[in-house]
Amino acid sequence: MTTEAQSRWTFSTFMIVLATSIPFVVEAVDPTLLSLNLPAITQDLGIPSDLVGFTGSLATLVMAAAVLGVGNLGDIYGYKRLLIYGLIANIIFEVLTAFSPSYQFLIVMRFLDGLALTALLGLSLALLTASVSAATRPAAIGLFLAIYAIFFGITPLISGLVVGNFGWRASFLICPVISIVGLVLIARFVDDPAAHNPNRKLDVVGILLFGLCLLGLVYGIGQIQNGLTDPGTWIPLTVGIIALVAFVPWERRQREPALDLALFLVPAFVVAVLGNMVFNFYNGGFAVLLGQFGTSVLGLSEAAIGLIIVPSALFGALGSILAGRLIPKYDNRFVGMAGLLILAAASITMSFASPTMSVWVLALVYVLLASGCAATQTSTSDVILGTAPPDRIGAVSAIKSTTGMTGYTLGPTIFILLLNVFFSRAWLGSAEARGLTDQQGQHALDVVTQVAASSPIVVPYDPYLVQQAVGVAREDYSTGVMITMLIVTILPLALAVLVYFLYPRRPQQTPQGDTAGVQESGQPGSAP
Secondary structure, eight states, X not given: OOXXXXXXXXXXXXXXXXXXXXXXXXXXXXXXXXXXXXXXXXXXXXXXXXXXXXXXXXXXXXXXXXXXXXXXXXXXXXXXXXXHHHHHHHHHHHHHHHTOSSHHHHHHHHHHHHHHHHHHHHHHHHHHHHHSOTTTHHHHHHHHHHHXXXXXXXXXXXXXXXXXXXXXXGGGGHHHHHHHHHHHXXXXXXXXXXXXXXXXXXXXXXHHHHHHHHHHHHHHHXXXXXXXXXXXXXXXXXXXXXXXHHHHHHHHHOSSOSSOGGGGGSHHHHHHXXXXXXXXXXXXXXXXXXXXXXXXXXXXXXXXXXHHHHHHHHHHHHHHHHHHHHHHHSOHHHHHHHHHHHHHHHHHHHTTOOTTOOHHHHHHHHHHHHHHHHHHHHHHHHHHHHTSOTTOHHHHHHHHHHHHHHHHHHHHHHHHHHHHHHHHHHHHHHHTTTTOOHHHHHHHHHXXXXXXXXXXXXOSSOTTHHHHSTXXXXXXXXXXXXXXXXXXXXXXXXXXXHHHHHSOOOOEEOTTSOEESSOTTSOSSOOO
């Protein structure tokens, strides 16, 4: 390859990565902007209290139910075409939402926008994978995730400025502007990969069963904080489990299944899926716990925590780029283990939590979390997408999205449950020494452990609940954080061991420079 040709290739690849990353940014930013402005929207439109959580999480629940179907449609009809449709739909529904005359209209728009966001969630990485070579894919994914991290980090700041000057309705015009940029770049720089099998039969029943399974599990997990005996918890969980039990034998009987279950016989793929869940679990759980600890124990303002988070976003972006560059030089095994060990280091650092902990230690935890997530996500994404057969990239990309969504939902739930258990023990054990009766101690504890929002997808844990408790002990809360951190550290450490033994080693080089040995990830198919 000549220097001139290599330069053109580099520019073309960069534009492909930039173009495909923007829809991924929109998919994440859209629900976040709604959550940030939900209190003002609720007050202005008069959303009933029992519908606030549902309104905030509706688009996310729609994505959970429909992402596998969209992935399959992309495999059949083409990723670029459906991605463009999704961007156009997002523009239309967001603009209409900005002019919502009532909360009923807003809810309908959130449902429709959820369908549009499903295309962005399920097809962005699929189009990227189909548009670059296998050798380029790790670096392309790293840059893709770095662009996402930067945009996602600055968008809430932009939202604050826009809403502060023009009101909450203007927040629904931010994503349409980003989507328009994505439309232009995709139309200009990304070729439309041909549909691999336009005559393939769509497995409608399998898609419906999978959607029902994920919808039930995601919603049910989010309600666990209300108690397992609550109908809002056990009914959706039961429905999700039943749908999963029915999904597996149905898929095994299909000649053209919505999801090729043979993928789960590939050890590297299974470990990568688990890794995808773990880093999302950490991301969701830590976001809740660190914000809670910073405001309630260290007494930091939300603005101060926001300033602490900014450097971590930069480290996350740089970490994604570095991981993408290191994978071809070393392998996914090296980068994946490094990311998981950094996540473990974040947990261990936070296990020294105390009311006198320096703000700089909290900032370090945020940096370690962002860096570990960046390396882990880049590695797991490359392994998962590298395992996809050429005609099933959309479906496999959907699996990455669904498992990530499940992990992110589990994170706040499990972190809060563990924190509540260990804080409760510490608090009740010292209530008498603090001059409180058992009844007073239990009352304060109930206030602390109460969950304000009905869905962790919106606001998993109210950061002011601890401050509302009478005589709450920061030392006891720190003790709960410390024990919780030590327990969750087991996850990345255990997964790092699996990565070491089950991820493929770097292929050996022949004298001619060709790789020898097994396929890229030990996969049944190879990525383009």
